[in-house]
Amino acid sequence: MCFVNEMDYGTPASKSDKSVTLSIDGKDVTVPEGTSIMRAARMAGIEVPKLCANDMVKAFGSCRLCLVEIEGRGGTPASCTTPVAEGIKVSTRTDRVQAIRRGIMELYMSDHPADCPACAAGDCEMVAMAETVGLKEIRFGREGANHIWPAHDGVANPHFMEPDLSNPYFAYDASQCIVCSLCVRACEEQQGTFALAVEGRGFESRISAGMHEPFLESECVSCGACVQACPTGALREKSVIEMGMPEWSTVTTCAYCGVGCSFKAEMKGEEVVRMVPWKEGKANRGHSCVKGRFAYGYATHKDRILNPMIREKITDPWREVTWEEAFAHVAKEFRRIQYQYGRGAIGGITSSRCTNEETYLVQKLVRQGFGNNNVDTCARVCHSPTGYGLKTTFGTSAGTQDFDSVDHAGVVMIIGANPTDAHPVFASRLKKRLREGAKLIVIDPRRIELVRTPHVEATYHLPLRPGTNAAILNALAHVVVAEGLVDEAFIRERCEWDEFQDWAEFVMQPENSPEAVEKFSGVPAETIRGAARLYATGGNGAIYYGLGVTEHSQGSTTVMAIANLAMATGNIGRPGVGVNPLRGQNNVQGSCDMGSFPHELPGYRHISEDATRAIYEAMWGVKLDDEPGLRIPNMLDAAVEGSFKGLYIQGEDILQSDPNTKHVAAGLAAMECVVVHDLFLNETANYAHVFLPGSTFLEKDGTFTNAERRINRVRKVMEPKNGYADWEVTQRLAQAMGLDWNYQHPSEIMAEIAATTPSFAGVSFELLEREGSVQWPCNENAPTGTPVMHVNGFVRGTGKFIRTAYIATDEKTGPRFPLLLTTGRILSQYNVGAQTRRTENVVWHDEDLLEIHPFDAENRGIRQGDWVKLASRAGETTLRAHITDRVAPGVVYTTFHHPDTQANVVTTEYSDWATNCPEYKVTAVQVTPSNGPTEWQRDYDEHSRRSRRIVHVEAAE
Amino acid sequence: MGGPLGAYFPRALFDTPFDYEAFAAKDGLIGHAGIVVFDDTVDMLKQARFAMEFCAVESCGKCTPCRIGSTRGVEVLDRLANGIEPARQIEIVEDLCETMKFGSLCALGGFTPYPVMSALTHFPEDFRPQPVRQAAE
Numbered sequence A: 001m002c003f004v005n006e007m008d009y010g011t012p013a014s015k016s017d018k019s020v021t022l023s024i025d026g027k028d029v030t031v032p033e034g035t036s037i038m039r040a041a042r043m044a045g046i047e048v049p050k051l052c053a054n055d056m057v058k059a060f061g062s063c064r065l066c067l068v069e070i071e072g073r074g075g076t077p078a079s080c081t082t083p084v085a086e087g088i089k090v091s092t093r094t095d096r097v098q099a100i101r102r103g104i105m106e107l108y109m110s111d112h113p114a115d116c117p118a119c120a121a122g123d124c125e126m127v128a129m130a131e132t133v134g135l136k137e138i139r140f141g142r143e144g145a146n147h148i149w150p151a152h153d154g155v156a157n158p159h160f161m162e163p164d165l166s167n168p169y170f171a172y173d174a175s176q177c178i179v180c181s182l183c184v185r186a187c188e189e190q191q192g193t194f195a196l197a198v199e200g201r202g203f204e205s206r207i208s209a210g211m212h213e214p215f216l217e218s219e220c221v222s223c224g225a226c227v228q229a230c231p232t233g234a235l236r237e238k239s240v241i242e243m244g245m246p247e248w249s250t251v252t253t254c255a256y257c258g259v260g261c262s263f264k265a266e267m268k269g270e271e272v273v274r275m276v277p278w279k280e281g282k283a284n285r286g287h288s289c290v291k292g293r294f295a296y297g298y299a300t301h302k303d304r305i306l307n308p309m310i311r312e313k314i315t316d317p318w319r320e321v322t323w324e325e326a327f328a329h330v331a332k333e334f335r336r337i338q339y340q341y342g343r344g345a346i347g348g349i350t351s352s353r354c355t356n357e358e359t360y361l362v363q364k365l366v367r368q369g370f371g372n373n374n375v376d377t378c379a380r381v382c383h384s385p386t387g388y389g390l391k392t393t394f395g396t397s398a399g400t401q402d403f404d405s406v407d408h409a410g411v412v413m414i415i416g417a418n419p420t421d422a423h424p425v426f427a428s429r430l431k432k433r434l435r436e437g438a439k440l441i442v443i444d445p446r447r448i449e450l451v452r453t454p455h456v457e458a459t460y461h462l463p464l465r466p467g468t469n470a471a472i473l474n475a476l477a478h479v480v481v482a483e484g485l486v487d488e489a490f491i492r493e494r495c496e497w498d499e500f501q502d503w504a505e506f507v508m509q510p511e512n513s514p515e516a517v518e519k520f521s522g523v524p525a526e527t528i529r530g531a532a533r534l535y536a537t538g539g540n541g542a543i544y545y546g547l548g549v550t551e552h553s554q555g556s557t558t559v560m561a562i563a564n565l566a567m568a569t570g571n572i573g574r575p576g577v578g579v580n581p582l583r584g585q586n587n588v589q590g591s592c593d594m595g596s597f598p599h600e601l602p603g604y605r606h607i608s609e610d611a612t613r614a615i616y617e618a619m620w621g622v623k624l625d626d627e628p629g630l631r632i633p634n635m636l637d638a639a640v641e642g643s644f645k646g647l648y649i650q651g652e653d654i655l656q657s658d659p660n661t662k663h664v665a666a667g668l669a670a671m672e673c674v675v676v677h678d679l680f681l682n683e684t685a686n687y688a689h690v691f692l693p694g695s696t697f698l699e700k701d702g703t704f705t706n707a708e709r710r711i712n713r714v715r716k717v718m719e720p721k722n723g724y725a726d727w728e729v730t731q732r733l734a735q736a737m738g739l740d741w742n743y744q745h746p747s748e749i750m751a752e753i754a755a756t757t758p759s760f761a762g763v764s765f766e767l768l769e770r771e772g773s774v775q776w777p778c779n780e781n782a783p784t785g786t787p788v789m790h791v792n793g794f795v796r797g798t799g800k801f802i803r804t805a806y807i808a809t810d811e812k813t814g815p816r817f818p819l820l821l822t823t824g825r826i827l828s829q830y831n832v833g834a835q836t837r838r839t840e841n842v843v844w845h846d847e848d849l850l851e852i853h854p855f856d857a858e859n860r861g862i863r864q865g866d867w868v869k870l871a872s873r874a875g876e877t878t879l880r881a882h883i884t885d886r887v888a889p890g891v892v893y894t895t896f897h898h899p900d901t902q903a904n905v906v907t908t909e910y911s912d913w914a915t916n917c918p919e920y921k922v923t924a925v926q927v928t929p930s931n932g933p934t935e936w937q938r939d940y941d942e943h944s945r946r947s948r949r950i951v952h953v954e955a956a957e
Numbered sequence B: 001m002g003g004p005l006g007a008y009f010p011r012a013l014f015d016t017p018f019d020y021e022a023f024a025a026k027d028g029l030i031g032h033a034g035i036v037v038f039d040d041t042v043d044m045l046k047q048a049r050f051a052m053e054f055c056a057v058e059s060c061g062k063c064t065p066c067r068i069g070s071t072r073g074v075e076v077l078d079r080l081a082n083g084i085e086p087a088r089q090i091e092i093v094e095d096l097c098e099t100m101k102f103g104s105l106c107a108l109g110g111f112t113p114y115p116v117m118s119a120l121t122h123f124p125e126d127f128r129p130q131p132v133r134q135a136a137e
Helices: A035-044 A097-110 A117-121 A126-132 A183-193 A225-227 A238-243 A291-295 A321-339 A357-369 A384-393 A401-407 A425-435 A468-480 A487-493 A497-507 A514-522 A525-537 A557-567 A588-593 A609-620 A632-640 A660-667 A725-736 A747-758 A765-771 A852-860 A935-947 B020-025 B045-057 B069-081 B087-104 B107-111 B114-120 B129-137
Strands: A019-024 A027-032 A089-091 A170-172 A194-199 A206-209 A236-237 A248-253 A262-268 A271-277 A318-321 A346-350 A374-379 A411-413 A440-442 A461-462 A540-546 A580-581 A646-649 A673-680 A690-693 A702-705 A710-714 A773-775 A817-822 A851-852 A867-871 A876-883 A893-895 A924-930
Touching: A019 A035, A027 A035, A027 A206, A089 A514, A089 A876, A097 A126, A097 B087, A117 A126, A170 A238, A183 A225, A183 A425, A225 A236, A236 A238, A238 A271, A238 A893, A248 A710, A271 A291, A318 A851, A321 A346, A321 A425, A321 A646, A321 A673, A321 A725, A346 A357, A357 A374, A357 A588, A357 A609, A357 A646, A357 A702, A357 A725, A357 A747, A374 A588, A384 A557, A384 A580, A401 A425, A411 A425, A411 A525, A411 A924, A440 A525, A461 A525, A468 A497, A468 A514, A468 A525, A468 A557, A487 A497, A487 A557, A497 A557, A514 A525, A557 A580, A609 A747, A632 A660, A646 A725, A702 A747, A710 A765, A747 A765, A765 A773, A851 A852, A851 A867, A852 A876, A852 A935, A876 A935, B045 B107, B045 B114, B087 B107, B087 B114, B107 B114
Parallel strands: A019 A089, A346 A374, A346 A646, A411 A440, A411 A540, A440 A461, A540 A580, A646 A673, A673 A690, A817 A893, A851 A876
Antiparallel strands: A019 A027, A170 A236, A194 A206, A248 A262, A262 A271, A702 A710, A710 A773, A817 A924, A851 A893, A867 A876, A867 A924
16 A cells, blocks of 8 residues: 655746756755745755745745755845755755754744644644754743633633634634645635635734635635645644544546546545545646545445346336346346347447546447447537537547646637636636736626636626627627738648638628627627737637537537637647637546547547448457437437337436436336436436446546546546446446457556557556556657647648538527526536535535526516526426526526426427537526426426335345 | 834943944844933833834734744743743743744844843843842842
8 A cells, every 4th residue: 555645845846947056955956947945955855844835836935944044145044935046055954044943843832732633643744843853842831822722721712713613524723723824825826716814913813714704604615725735733624533644545536527637535444534636637736626625425425326226117116136137137128129129229328427448338338239329428418519610620529728728828718618616626727827917708698706706807708698609709700800810821821721711701791790799699899899809919819618608509600610710810739729628527528539429439430431440340340330320319309209218328317417307208218228327316217227336436447538638547446335347337238248348457448449549549557657647649649648739730631610600599588488598507516416415515505596687586576595486498497596696687597406406397409400419508488486396396306206216135144 | 222123232332333234243233223212220121021022013923933932032031020940031032032033034023132132131130030139229
């Protein structure tokens, strides 16, 4: 068992390419200019004592332990705040500085508990530091003014503060605080929330959240950066307080959003003590959010189903069975259905939550075992337009940059994304860049937090009417072309000039002018003009976008419009620019890469390509169907029609996450064998006949691919509580269906992926072990991967400009449904909430709320917190109203994290013209005061309760 | 000389030239160049304590030597005034002044030792335990 220990260099690295040589304690050291003496010393293997510095935040120089002497200079400068200089001779261990260090530790320890529990546990550096500097005795005693005792001799201690236990995940004990301000700086510099401050001054100084509030009530977003930074026991994970310090650790990848943060899973036996962000993780660079850092408790939640279950009818209670029985049953049913209704009557859905290897196996099972291409994935409902749009224009179905690229951006345009809630670690990196001076443009119907948040303010916010994205982008392009802001050299070199001219003529048409678009988008023409000028002229222009772009009837159009704009301004192919989809799920990029779509084999190769099929036909020993299979909505339609009867769903809850819930329910109910492979009895399982228990990311080996195409390792830290990792379950199901699969380890599956997929040709577990992670394409042209794509030209040859005419959605407001509903997410919850609702994260968000503008609320007599009915032509639901001007008049907004809200009962069946990605972001609705849940909600609740009954098997005698 | 963080000069140093280097050589400083004159009724231990108290009141709290040191300085001088292990308290005050002088981030903590140490060096009789002082009068 080993422990991943990370070197702390004390201060951040210098980016200078000039080097400086100096001498430290007689050793010659050469380091980049601007490096601190402390960091240079650590690089030379000399540890200067410190308490108030770490290499994640700027040096502060407050603890004064790191003082050194420099020959020829007076005094004792702090090595953390003093930069190196050519030829200086530094001494870190003179008698004078040693005496000062002892004196400082003596002062510190005079106000630190003698029986500090964190010191005893090894989670506090104070006792160890006192020993390091040779402190023998605290001559001041601990009877003087202090923060340690609640009362002394019956008199209350005015300095004492009660421990703050309000946050569910960590505790703040001010009595152990040394006011080093590392937490304050972590909150500012790493997280960018500015929730913490030093309150008071002098001896009174103490760390305080918000305006002297408990952490939970303050602006704190519980990212954990302060806890990680704290050198004492003042800020500690409650899990560490309860379980003690971890004994071993390994590096793995978070299973929440598409940022794909690297974490050290710190363990005690098979139990997770804490998850700590890994500094070498190239996606997160040592930062985290409340979900990845703390919300892993679902892995051991009592709701997890650990035994396979079967039932005849979905109205029956579940019956626990053995794995063998379950596999045999599914194999028999699927073969029966195929015999009875045809080879195409069954299909599979791969999971964006599972590993690349597991996803690859599910599509392989469908193509090789089911003999059809009826495989799809949840990316259908999120980023399928990204795949289509970027493939068409650039030639690859993925973002163009790595996350580090944002450090070089001059102007950032955020379209239809809310990074501080949905991609918080990327948001922190973005905010850091914005505080350094980069400019921001936000295109979003809602005033998202980034529009104005501490030390960050968008130069332009375009609060467009939902559904008018393509028009706005065309108007931006109109200004760029009209005002001569195009990068002609770039276009002539890398794109087709004729296509560009055709496109330029198109965007110059009067209906694409800002003045014309203002009329129906609601965005003032001058704002559009200003934003276009800023994007085109503000240096490196980077576009980041989310589901607010894709989940529209013109999702693919908008993605292509974004690509056009980036090409026209030359913002592709170097650090700091690019077109970047912020992908929702941990492995949604990977699941798309792995051939999860009905028309594509792994690596985005169309199923109709004979050469590609031949590769797999040779390896799998079967003839592959050369026609694309059914997409999820087609499967459901076919089920309702009676031609589609069996479905294997790995790790996705289509009933809750897909649009028009009633239609999904009808489709599932019409099938004869629905197999749900999941951690929990999710909403879809209410319509399932077989339940196969799944395993968590902590229980398996494999890889996830994040939004920057980065393939990160997932490492097993505990045995699967259900008995099998998900890839093993799929393999055993395949074996039961007669397939000759014999993978012993996921690395063998990756070897097969690499052998058959050109963009993954160089990927192997050995390479990932060596490099930490790589970004595809990774092959002989790019042996360690590709951080920035299209560097010397587009993957498809030349960049393709496409006309992106705006066509208004058919979903229109009218007298019955006068408001537009758009949907989104919140920081503490994730997707359908299956995991985060089973953690303490519910303290931040225990129900979905409907955001409504005060004007619309007043017109309807709705007050803050009232129950309201939200109705569309598809259905209705009730939830509570939250009155806020974050949304514009005419627009309402909600999240879909809670199944009892069922926001998707309301959303419609409209979808993207190219990819069927549902139009979640625009639904015409009416909002009226209500007394409580709708009939559908009550019926559904009862149905859920009944369909989750389990008859446990008698224990064997 | 030089404000609340200036050094106390005894009569013997009154001929020191008014000059930065000359004052520094005598462990004093020009500061804001103000002069306050005390007669022989002043209690220099109280003046030393006042310097520490001044530092504690004014401290911003950023660096440790000043934030905790000034408060501890007051406590130690109070113990000295109360005759508790006087020799030990003087040793502690001397060490504390070294820590504050060389360890503090800014001149507040760094100069507080000047009035304290000059009082102690030039007027040691005021730092002797009470009974001895009474006997001497």
